[in-house]
Amino acid sequence: MEYSILFGGKAGQGPNILSIILSKTLTQKGYFVFLSRDYQSLIRGGHNFNVLTFSDKPVYSNKSKIDLIVALDENTIEIHKKELNKDGIILFKKDVESMYFLGRLYKILGLDFLELENQLKEIEKNFEENVKDAKQGYDEEKRIVCKVKSEKNKLSFKNGNQGISEGAIKSGLDLYYAYPMTPATNVLTELAEKQIKNNHLVLELESEIAVINTGIGSAITGAKTMIGTSGGGFDLMTEALSLTGMARVPLVIYLASRPGPSTGVATYTSQGDLGLARYSGHGEFNKMILAPGNPKEAEELTNQAFYFSQKFKIPVIILSDKHLAESFFSYNENPKLIKSLKSTNLRRYNSYEMDKFGCATEDAKIIKKNVDERLKLQKEISEEAEKFKQFEVYGKKSKNIVVGWGSTKGAILDAIKDLSIEFLQFLYLEPFPIKTKKFLEGKNIILIENNSTAQLGKLIAEKTGIITHEKNKILKYDGRPFFSDELKLEIKKRMIK
Amino acid sequence: MKEKKENTNQEINTPIIPTWCPGCFNFQILAGIKSSLLKQFEQGKKKEDFAIVTGIGCHAKIFDYINLNGINTLHGRVLPTCLGIKIGNPNLNVLGFSGDGDAYAEGMEHLIYAARYNADFKYFVHNNQVFALTIAQPTPVTEKGYIDKTNPLGVKFNPINPIKIMLSAGAGFVARIFAEKSQIEWIFEEAMKHKGFAFIEILQPCIIFHNDQGYKNRTYNLQENNHDKTNLKQAFEKAEEFDYNIINEKTKIPIGIFYQEEKPTIEEQYPQLKKLKEDKKSWKDIQR
Structure with missing residues (x-):
């Protein structure tokens, strides 16, 4: 199973803190969590959101679609409703505190209220009020959509x-x-x-x-x-x-x-x-x-x-x-x-x-x-x-190889899960691990970078003489990270048989 | 060529022959700093207890002529480097040297902050009122009207007054002297006795590009003229007396200590550094 929740609201309403609280509980239960943060350069107001994806199997990125939206303000619904999956849920209510939503959410995920109370205890500040607000939400919510059990994984967060x-x-x-x-x-x-x-x-x-x-x-x-x-x-x-x-x-x-x-x-x-x-x-x-x-x-x-x-x-x-x-x-x-x-x-x-x-x-x-x-x-x-792991190779041996570095790793790993393709991740960029050349030679290279000029592509060309085809460069430069589902489609388009 | 003498343990000379112009006042500064160091060694301090930091410019050649550990760093960055060394080992006596370009142009932001941080190190500014090593361009303390190849129309701006800036920034030790061996020796000792950041400007006329040796006859000693160095208002009044513009027969240049007040140092205020000082250790000695 995999489930995505978007927490949206004004800066100061606490979408970030709510998403971290739930993430901690899920991690303690042994679920894999990936939580990204999108916020503006302002302190109060505006629109900030976090996207939490969790699964009983490893997950390292978000997808473009959301299963549940926690809307701390109406604006969040306006902006994000188009991302909601069919049968998706929107949690919204006027004039309630933020913790109210977390109460409802714990109920929907089939989590015990005690799990939430423990997290609130750790925060200390406003403990009693927070518990009261969260309990109201927990009691009002009647749906249980996704039953979170205990997994055996011992995880860091x-x-x-x-x-x-x-x-x-x-x-x-x-x-x-x-x-x-x-x-x-x-x-x-x-x-x-x-x-x-x-x-x-x-x-x-x-x-x-x-x-x-x-x-x-x-x-x-x-x-x-x-x-x-x-x-x-x-x-x-x-x-x-x-x-x-x-x-x-x-x-x-x-x-x-x-x-x-x-x-x-x-x-x-x-x-x-x-x-x-x-x-x-x-x-x-x-x-x-x-x-x-x-x-x-x-x-x-x-x-x-x-x-x-x-x-x-x-x-x-x-x-x-x-x-x-x-x-x-x-x-x-x-x-x-x-x-x-x-x-x-x-x-x-x-x-x-x-x-x-x-x-x-x-x-x-x-x-x-x-x-x-x-x-x-x-x-x-x-x-x-050379005594250190300067690069990693993932996936299945294939004519096709995805190449990347840094933070795109998560979306790439999630995108290639069901594809017959290799993934070369550079960990050392200087000195350049020249041994990567033998993984690239004769392959259909698909380069993935979060920039507009394919800077790793240039480095590889300089060091190995291997040039990535223009049409095989998947570049994103709108300030946003890759979504794994969109990336998967882009990769598939460029794979050869 | 004669074989160069290897540096022995407490030897403070290097085998390098100075390349300052013959008669340069920097020789006075060098002589004063060396004799002051030897006096410190006589009193029990070792060469290893000192670190020297210099910037870029004529002043910085002093690094090559004094065999102390330290760094001849980038132009304008003497002060953050001194801070880093002092934090790295709070037991070191750190001596910083800058020129007026180094200190007042490219490094000005650090000067204000050095006064604010009040790390216990001593800072000597060789002020010759000109960028000498790049051939005669004006610095922030060159007089209005000064003409050189880069400013054929003459400098249009008044010089800044570093003494006033240091007083405003809250420096706990603000002094000006003339580049004369005996004056260096005196201020070195006074600065060493002071706990905290010490700002010492040395008027060091450039005999090639800014030959104002008349300065020396215009100076008078604050300490011999009833100046109260604990009085900030009086310090400002004295600082106003010389505005770094061209001098005439009426000019009076006060030298000596304008202001002195002991304030908490950065090393005293962070428990991690205080402990290092108490244990006579540096971070290097901390094994984890």
Whole structure:
């Protein structure tokens, strides 16, 4: 079984919190949940909604159709009724509190009221009022549409940003610096909340330029240091990013994308910054780009980012986007983590090419030697990276292969469930895993990206010489993630026999 | 070529021969900082207890002539780098050096915030009122009317007054001196005694592009003239006396400590950093 619920309303009415409460109960019952969030750049009013898809089998994305709409305002019905399945349900009532709807919903899903009461207890705030409102809804509702039982799965429930934060903490994070910018901000709040318990420090500084330069100062003292931002903030950091490449500074950089150019669409999603990450910083220097596709991979790749940054004293970029950062997943695999040592001591560092005394130099021989060392390092990084899972291949062996990276993973996996097709997911984008070439050669490549210029396609072409046919590029660039059912149709259209 | 001397443990000289112009006032600053450091070593501090951060410009060459750990960082980013080092290891004595372009043009946002954060490090601004290393362009503290190749019509704007900016931003130690070894030694010691961010502007006339050596004869010492450095209003009045425009026979340039007040430092206010300081540890020593 699979069931989709849309929670819609004005910002401040709480569609987000309602959907998270139900998701937690469902996850505890052993159901797989995927919960996405669509919100506008405003604080009160407007129209926000969350879409919760749950199933007794793994589910990683939403479909375009909805089984039930929780309408916290009339506007929600207007906007979303066309997405409702036949026999779908709309829950709406004027002049009731939000928790009333959650009561009705728990009844409809055949959940015990006690399950809801337990969740409300955890929130603490307004407990008695919340229980009263929810009970009213629970008692008024008479339908039971979908009986949720207990499944045996033991599941984690996290969003991408929580995966990043967990990965950082478990890798021995000492310092995190940031300037608020959606969709990276809740790594800042998540890590800030845990700083005393975990004995790390989180500081919000005056600008992204200050963030990376303070990060560099701390990293050269030996502290495990991470910074986080989105595209515009990352732009500001790039001069200093180049310094980390020159001075060999171990720094982990979280880049959570949203649609650009410029301020773009602040609270929506895009994979438009792969090119930015690849070409960021002037001059030629070493960096890595890792791209998780779900919260578990976010935790693992953040862990590997610390490992590589410390081992080779380089900047490592974790590239995510709003759809991964702020969507919740439930999953049953445990992340595999490795230990990284603190490699760096305070010595003499320089933004100039430097000699053995740490002093600036213009000596041709030394310049060439330094550049050669950086080139040698590039090889060493690539060799070490080969010891890690740089890409994943899913699905059934076929002439057809879907290729993607990052947050599209969920929709792709759900879309290809019943198709005879392979799926190649890139986890490492820099260094490029050249072994992927043999999976691509001679295949009908179907490229799926949440951007308008097929940036992964360009990277693959540059590194392997393999070009994806224009008609085989499935690109979405309206700020919204892919729906698995629509994606399935698009993939099928392009498959060959 | 003679074999260069390897750096021994407490050796603060590097084998690099300075490339400042002959007679540059930066030599005075270098001599003053070196003798101040040696005095600190005599009093028990070690070379490893210090870190040096410099920006980009003539001032930054000082990094190559003093053998301390640290970083010759990007133009304008000395202050966030100092902050990062201080947070990374709160037990270090961090010394930042900037030029006036570095501090007042590209790095201005950080200057305001350094005063606000009040991390315990010392910041020396070599103010020669000109971008010297890029050949004579005006900085935010160059006088109105200054003419160079980039401004053939003359600079149309009044210079900013960094002393007033620092007083307004809430800096706990605001000083100006002239680039003379003995003055450097005096202010270094005063700044080291102060707990918190110390802003020290050093008037360092550029003998090639902004030769205002007359400055020195126009200076008078605040501390020898009954200035109350705990009085913010008086500090502002003294800061008003010199507006960085071209000088004449009436100009008086106050030097010394304009204002001093100890305020809580960033290291004292975060329990994580306070603990590191108490335990004499850095984050590097924390094993997880």
